[in-house]
Amino acid sequence: MDMGLKGKTAVITASSLGLGKAMAQGLAQEGANVTICARRNNPLETAKNEIEKVGGQVLSIKADMNSKDDIEKVISETASRFGKLDILINNAGDAEVGRKIEDEDEVWQATYNINVWSCVRAIRAAVPHMRKNGGGNIINVASVSGHSGLAGMADYNSAKAAMLSLTKTFAADLAPDNIRVNAVNPALIHTPLWERLAKENFVGSVGDSVDEVFENLSKQMLLIPRYGKPEEVADVTTFLASERASFVTGACWNxxxxxxxxII
Structure with a gap:
């Protein structure tokens, strides 16, 4: 099936590892040109080399999604390199377990900055290019935590809930510009983030190793009793970015x- 992505240009934020890299690879396999960005050069260049092997052109930019200037640089350099911007995937985010009501404002602000403000700033920078191009496609990587909050993660849960609300609102606001806006809500995907959370918080209580933690949590929480793969999320974002999803906007896919x- 032709996904209609050949020659499209996409920005995927936080894309040197895990979900971001898989989503960039998925688009590149369909012939899209992709911009990847991350804070560390070595993983970024490794990802660039891997993605180039599957197709498409790859622009890699060292950038911190906590920085408004860096976000604007990623968008502008992408438009300059490829002449347009068709797709934006907001994947930047971070989480911690064990948050408390006593946590100071700075803790909340850090979580909101990387999860929410990075999304708002990237959309704000990308939309003028999409309008110029006659339309576009925005996908926000939220989480099931945004609609089913997990204990000890109030900052992260509420940040992801904000992303879901932004998705619904921007879908309405940008529909006249032929810009579709959707979100995906992953749960228990085997990524570096979840490996860190498992190691720091659950080894010893939920299992004796990271692998055992993954196995036990998935059996407790999921109908499909295993952790998901980044590629399984990427398959959904590739579809949402494609012409095959041309009648889909304002949707939040679990x-x-x-x-x-x-029921949703």
Whole structure:
């Protein structure tokens, strides 16, 4: 099936590892040109080399998604290099477990800065290029935590809930510009983030190793009793970015192994 992505230009934020790299690879495999960005040069260049092997042109930019200037640089350099911007995937984010009501403002601000403000700033920078191009496609990587909050993660849960609300609102605001806006809600995906969270918080209580933690949590929480793969999320974002999803906007897709039990 032709996904209609050949020659499209995409920016994927926080894309040297895990979900971001998989989503960039998925688009590149369909012939899209992709911009990847991250804070560390070595993983960024490794990812660039891997993605170039599957197709498309790759622009890699060292950037911190906490920085408004860096976000604007990623968007402007992409438009300059490829002449347009068709797709934006907001993947930047971070999480911690064990948050408390006593946490100071700085803790909350850091979480909101990387999860919410990076999304707002990237959309704000990208939309003028998409309008100039006659339309575009924005995908926000939220989380099931945005609609089913997990204990000890109030800052992260509420930040992801904000991303879901932004998705619905921007879908309405940008529809007249032929810009579709959707979100994906992953749960328990085997990524460096979840490896760190498992090692720091759950080894010893949920399992004796990271692998055992993954196995036990997935059996407890999911209908499909295993952790998801980054490529399984990337398959959904590739579809949402494609012409095959041309009638889909304002949607929030759970890619969660059956974690979500309510009807949506």
């Amino acid at each position: 890619v969660d192994g059956g974690f979500t039990k309510f």
